[in-house]
Amino acid sequence: MLDCLIMSGTLPPPGASLPVYDSAERPGAFVEEGQALLRYRDLVVQLVSRSVKARYKRSFLGVAWTMVNPLLTMTVLTLVFSQLFRSPARDYALYVLSGLVMWNFFAQSTTAAMSDLMWGGGLMARVYLPKSVFALAALGTGLVNLLLALVAYAVISLVLGVPPMWSWLLLPIPVAAVGLFALGMALALSAAAVYFADVMPTYEVLLTAWLYLTPVIYPLDLLPEPVQLWLRWNPMLWFVESFRSVLYDGRIPDAVTLAVTFGLGLAMLALGWWIFTRKAREYAYRV
Amino acid sequence: MPTVSEPAAIELTGVSVRYRLPRERVASLKEFAIRWAQGRVEYVDLWALTGVSLEVPPGEILGVIGRNGAGKSTLLKTIARVLHPTAGRVIVRGRVAALLDLGAGFHAELTGRENVYLYGTLLGHTRAEVDAVFDDVVGFAELEAFIDAPLRTYSTGMIARLGFAVATCRFAEVLLVDEVLAVGDASFQEKCLKRMDDYRRRGAAMVFVSHSADTVRQVCHRAAWLDLGHLAALGPANEVLGAYFAA
Numbered sequence: 001m002l003d004c005l006i007m008s009g010t011l012p013p014p015g016a017s018l019p020v021y022d023s024a025e026r027p028g029a030f031v032e033e034g035q036a037l038l039r040y041r042d043l044v045v046q047l048v049s050r051s052v053k054a055r056y057k058r059s060f061l062g063v064a065w066t067m068v069n070p071l072l073t074m075t076v077l078t079l080v081f082s083q084l085f086r087s088p089a090r091d092y093a094l095y096v097l098s099g100l101v102m103w104n105f106f107a108q109s110t111t112a113a114m115s116d117l118m119w120g121g122g123l124m125a126r127v128y129l130p131k132s133v134f135a136l137a138a139l140g141t142g143l144v145n146l147l148l149a150l151v152a153y154a155v156i157s158l159v160l161g162v163p164p165m166w167s168w169l170l171l172p173i174p175v176a177a178v179g180l181f182a183l184g185m186a187l188a189l190s191a192a193a194v195y196f197a198d199v200m201p202t203y204e205v206l207l208t209a210w211l212y213l214t215p216v217i218y219p220l221d222l223l224p225e226p227v228q229l230w231l232r233w234n235p236m237l238w239f240v241e242s243f244r245s246v247l248y249d250g251r252i253p254d255a256v257t258l259a260v261t262f263g264l265g266l267a268m269l270a271l272g273w274w275i276f277t278r279k280a281r282e283y284a285y286r287v
Numbered sequence: 288m289p290t291v292s293e294p295a296a297i298e299l300t301g302v303s304v305r306y307r308l309p310r311e312r313v314a315s316l317k318e319f320a321i322r323w324a325q326g327r328v329e330y331v332d333l334w335a336l337t338g339v340s341l342e343v344p345p346g347e348i349l350g351v352i353g354r355n356g357a358g359k360s361t362l363l364k365t366i367a368r369v370l371h372p373t374a375g376r377v378i379v380r381g382r383v384a385a386l387l388d389l390g391a392g393f394h395a396e397l398t399g400r401e402n403v404y405l406y407g408t409l410l411g412h413t414r415a416e417v418d419a420v421f422d423d424v425v426g427f428a429e430l431e432a433f434i435d436a437p438l439r440t441y442s443t444g445m446i447a448r449l450g451f452a453v454a455t456c457r458f459a460e461v462l463l464v465d466e467v468l469a470v471g472d473a474s475f476q477e478k479c480l481k482r483m484d485d486y487r488r489r490g491a492a493m494v495f496v497s498h499s500a501d502t503v504r505q506v507c508h509r510a511a512w513l514d515l516g517h518l519a520a521l522g523p524a525n526e527v528l529g530a531y532f533a534a
Contacts, residue, residue: 018460021368023377043408050405054396126391127410128368128383196316281371284364285306 029277036130043129047137051112052144071152073100077217091248094157098248099216099240101149102174106182106236107207109142113186114193114200117283121194124284131280132273135186139179146175153247165250174243174253180265181239184272191276194286214240235264294380295342296461296492297366302375304336304361304516335361337516338375345460348493350507350524352500352531357513359496363387363463366494381460384410388465389450395439399430399449402438406453420456427478428452444472451479455486462486462493500528 026032037044056065077100078093116134124131150171154164193199211217214236220228231237238260242253253261307330336358343349351359364370365377367385392409393402403424407417417424425434428448438446455462462483487493497503503510503524510527512520519534520527 018381020381021377021379021383023368023372023375026371040408040411042412042414045414046405046408050394050397050401053401054394123392123409125364125369126388127385129409129411192316196319198315198317202316284369 029280030274033130033132033273033277033280037132037136040130040133044133044136044140047116047133048140048144051116051137051141069104071156074156081217091160091162094153094160094162094248095219095244096217097153097156098244099214101146101153101247102178102240102243103211103214103216103236104149105142105146105175106178106185106239107211108145109139109179109182110186110189111200111204111207112141113138114190114203117190117194121283131283132187132276135183135190135276138186139183142182143175143179150247165247167246167250167252170246170252171243173258174239174246174261177242177258177261177265178239180262181235181268184265184268184270187269187272187276191272191279194279194283210234210236216240235268238264293345295378296345296380297341297343297494298376298378298380299339299341299365300376302336302339302365302372302377303334304358304365304370305373306333306335307331308333334516336365336372336513339513339516339518340375341511341518341521343492343494345490345492346487347509348487348495348507350503350510350527351494351496351513352498352503352510352528353513353519356515358516359513360387360465361516362513363465363494363496366461367463379461382457383461383463384454384457384459385463386451386454386465387463389454390446393438393446393450396437398437399425399434399441402449403434403453406450407456410454412457416457424449424452424456427456427482429475444475448475455479455482458486458489458491460491462491464493465496466498500532504528 027035074093074097077096081092081096113135116138117131120129120131120134123129154168157164189199189203213231213234215231220231220237220241223231238257242257242261245251245253245257339358339362341349351362353359361370363385364387365372366379367383367387368377368379390406392406394405397405403421404414404417407424408414425431428445428451430445430449433441433445441449464483483491483493495503495507507524509522510520510524511518512527512531514534520530
């Protein structure tokens with residue numbers, strides 16, 4: 001048993017490198033959050049593996065769900081729109097799927113970041129942790145699912161008689177760009193979702209509208225010229241195009257597309273990080 | 288008692304914590320925008336702690352007593368840097384092991400093994416650090432036979448054991464304990480107390496929140512009495528308990 005009357009025992013070894021927390025001398029949250037995130041990187045890996053495992057552990061189809069889901073969507077869309085558009089693009093099925101795979105990655109990562117931060121709310125009130133781990137873990141989970149969906153794409157592509165392309169090796173480039181953009185969006189959105197419960201449902205509605213404003217299920221050149229120019233203001237158009245050029249057209253994205261996508265990605269990440277960390281110390285009070 | 292020259296492990300100077308709640312719950316963005324434009328966003332300020340100053344030197348156990356809502360948990364959370372103080376300063380020298388709500392990060396579908404890694408990294412350890420203590424953790428929790436079974440098959444006691452084992456898997460200079468000793472059977476409680484005492488002998492400072500006067504008297508060198516966020520008394524455990532019950 002503990003006994004206060006026992007002499008206090010040995011003193012701690014003179015550890016010079018003990019971490020010291022001083023609430024008055026914390027670096028700005030913009031910096032501190034980044035440092036903490038670096039220290040908690042193993043937690044991000046654990047959170048990703050948690051959500052991947054937990055999602056598939058008890059379901060019969062398991063990991064296959066990630067592939068079945070876009071497959072079914074693609075089948076429906078192909079059946080409906082190939083009639084409507086009179087097969088505007090070659091291999092319309094692959095055209096749709098290549099866009100959808102990327103769109104799902106973006107949509108899933110951003111919505112999961114919000115719900116994960118809400119799930120983590122209980123945790124944040126109990127233990128200290130960098131709050132951005134949830135957004136990063138959502139992105140990581142999205143990447144795992146993207147990889148599985150790409151396997152499905154490759155299989156379908158083979159079945160339809162389209163051989164694998166060398167340009168597929170360049171996929172990490174457009175994925176990195178859209179990943180930066182998605183992380184920035186995820187941070188900004190989840191910061192807002194902490195304060196307002198209606199951010200999440202609103203975003204889900206907007207996502208649907210956004211999908212139709214992006215040439216995912218229809219080819220851009222089907223639209224009148226002026227509308228096409230207007231759609232250039234939609235950032236997702238650029239991400240979809242660069243992703244599709246590598247996956248579907250077998251081309252390296254041109255310099256303009258690369259510059260625009262990485263510029264948008266980095267700008268969104270900086271904005272999202274700024275919005276998120278500005279309030280990071282308040283989340284434990286709010287959720 | 289530790290020598291004077293040694294810096295305190297925990298140092299609180301005039302710490303205040305304010306919870307600011309909207310008077311009416313404004314959950315929608317539209318409502319907020321309207322109210323904000325009208326200048327009608329009103330808050331209720333709830334001071335959970337006001338001007339609390341105290342120090343805990345290495346090797347000491349400080350008991351914290353007070354009624355429900357007196358700010359005891361808020362005090363622990365401020366030290367654990369879950370809450371950033373609204374005013375005042377908190378200094379903590381060394382690593383912190385917070386035994387609050389053990390197993391808060393556990394996931395029912397994952398196995399005991401997976402949960403050890405999830406919870407361990409959640410508490411700020413790296414994967415390699417968890418690797419190094421993994422066998423000790425499982426041994427301490429006495430769960431060798433069940434470690435690869437999903438957590439949903441565990442009893443409450445087993446989960447609590449695993450939670451305590453992970454939370455205390457590595458030595459920490461500061462231990463924060465919030466009534467967790469009420470879990471597990473008597474022999475496991477004994478084991479927990481022994482481990483905490485080991486850490487204290489190695490120089491850990493401990494803050495111990497409890498409703499049980501007996502435990503505080505038995506375990507703590509000094510006690511702090513919190514009343515509605517104010518530090519009503521701070522001193523030798525017996526004196527503070529006497530004043531608390533006299534009030």
